[in-house]
Amino acid sequence: MKTRSAFYILGATVLGALFGHVFPEAGTAIKPLGDAFIRLIKMVVIPVIVTTLLVGITGIGDIKRMGRVGLKTIIWFEVITTLILFIGLAVGNLVQPGKGIDLSQLPKADITAIASNTSKVLDAKTLLLNIIPTNIVDVLAKSDLLAVIFFCIMFGIALVGLGNEAKPFLSIMEIASKASFRLVNLVMKVAPIGVFALMSATIGTYGIALLFPLLKLIGTAYLGLAVLVFGLFPLVAVFLSIRITDVYRMIWDLMVIGASTGSTETVVPQLMQRLEKFGVPTYITSFVIPAGMPLNSDGTTLYLTIAGLFIAQAFGIGMSLQQQLMMVLFFVVTSKGVAAVPSSSMVILLATATAVGLPAEGVALILGIDRVIDMARTAVNVMGHVFSCVAVARWEGVFQKGPVVLDGMAASSERGSLSS
Template sequence: MNRRNVMKTRFAFYILAATILGAIFGHFFPEIGKDIKILGDAFIRLLKMIVIPVIVTTLLVGIAGIGDIKRMGRIGVKTVIWFEFITTLILFIGLAIANLVQPGKGLDLSNLPQADISNISANTSKVLDGSTLLLNIIPTNIIDVMAKNDLLAVIFFCIMFGIALVKLGNEAKPFVSIIEIASKASFQLVNMVMLAAPIGVFALMSATIGTYGIGLIIPLLKLIGTAYLGLAVVVFGLFTVIAFLLRVPLREIYKMVWDLMIVGASTGSTETVVPQLMQRLEKYGVPKYITSFVIPAGMPLNSDGTTLYLTIAGPFIAQAFGIDMTWSQQLMMVLFFIVTSKGVAAVPSSSMVILLATITAVGLPPEGVALIIGIDRIIDMARTAVNVFGHVFSCIAVAKWEGVFRKEPHPVEEQVAG
């Protein structure tokens, strides 16, 4: 094992150890666990600080690197088609598992505390209002949407600005060179921030367990187990089939990103591993202009783990409250999830916002969301890891579809450790 792989393994171990130790500390010292939440919040703020610089610079460099507007449009269409296909497929997998296992059946609701969902409720209107959602993709003030981490609006601006750069041709080269330097600097900034990851992860897990208690997990073990089962089906079932169809060894993919999945899971954020993921995919044979477009676009549009969890959590709430959903109601719920799961990545607790908006629309009690907020962090770890894995296959699928996988020269930057 070379030095780089040793560092990758060591960093992944540090993150995993911080997660476990944080849970233990929060259990035995709940008040202190709540108090040190500020360290976790500070780490999350650092992560959010670097998301926009990474996305903007990589997108602009990627679009300028394509150099052909028609080709860029073709890549964009193929990316969206893949996102919609895989999202819909995973939604139905989650629905099937929820109906088979029935994690909410026979649950004693009296044993479960209800969390405050007022902050989540405040954001549901923007999810259900489709016309407003479409309009909000077009920013009126690019600085404002960057400040709000509104990824879809930022991506839309970058695409339009990137097209303008392509039209300028050679005149744009000096500016693109500056953006490339900014992109490399953003990647270095990620490395600096990630040095604080073990501390941030420890504090976040301590605060979660200190606030809700390990005792909350026991009544909801069936939901947690069902969610993990569904995510395992996606990773070891669906992605195995996709790897076979794409003719890429699944073992190679696991080997390439296993440590990034641990980091993503422990931090609860895909953004923490985006730069490393791009670099490794470039080394694996996906051109930079593909990764620079597909991964940023996939962050708000293609979260495979989150998508799976939504169609497990929805039926769980119905089963917990003794509500028999007809197949037509469940189909309507899936259609709502297809729409509502787009464009709310910048909203805090976005998966809970999507869930609350959708179950309210199909007539399920919103109190159900309040019952499961306490364990969301535990499930979020696994679904974030699956989100990372899904980005890998999205990039490879689009590159294969374009016929450029391992066929075009691509720059390989030094792969970061961890």
């Protein structure tokens, strides 16, 4: 994917916002085009995850090694997620985006569809039990990512146990993986049209005027996300002995595309290819990135904490440190495995708000600006996948610093072995 694609999609985002503002009825009317694009993205998610996971797992070639990689991946996800949640708490308490908000100025969006999905994330026991699928065809049809990933891991273990007998099937999966990546690239051909329609519909429905009363929330969210991109991640880069500037150069255009489309799935093929050239083995990227889609969304994680505090502050509800820690604990649990649910971040927020005693109306108040903030948090999610892959590869001692990939080409960069 060439860099100009990022500019086309970004341009479509800006033009869509302007079109929706000037012609709100027309902007709302073309929403089906945006919905069609979202359906195309959802169409490619399962093929990409299943094929890349199976290729990655069988590529490890050893059950003990696979278990070690899997355990390190989960540990990294949980450590970084918890750290980011506390950063969100710090930013939200410092800026207090909900303080002084005039609730009468904010229209309430309909959250009926979102509320219908909250039962999926409130019960931790049920959530854990549902990871084990009773019918793989059913979970594939429902795009239940955690259950699909669990099945792929178990099936991959079985394939590894077969040894050479599994090679024909592995060859088929490798072909299917390449075809899935090609399918993503085909879908991205119409991304500017889909993004234009989505942004037009959002602005046409809610209006730009909705942004002004909530500018403090938007600014706080962007500030928190900037802390991750220019604060936390550079520190992680030092810890991993890589240059943060190399990471910026490698994926800035993918972050733009992810932000404009609101989906990390649209950049998975290019992200994996660039990480492999950067020095992360294929079996690591093929395992960590698909697993990270439902389990490791760094930008979304930070926004959830800020949004939770915003609701409490806007309604004048004082939350003690203990209550805030309880909210963080709920986010740790509820943020797993709902990536396939429409408006998943809002589902998580509504479920957690209900559980800790915050008014559900607060979610209705900020639903209209979710698209604006979603752009930034999706871009951060893309960067989070980079550090997850490098961290696991470094921990395994298999990371070999390669060239930085810029504009689809390998740009010269400092070389040398950096493996532990």
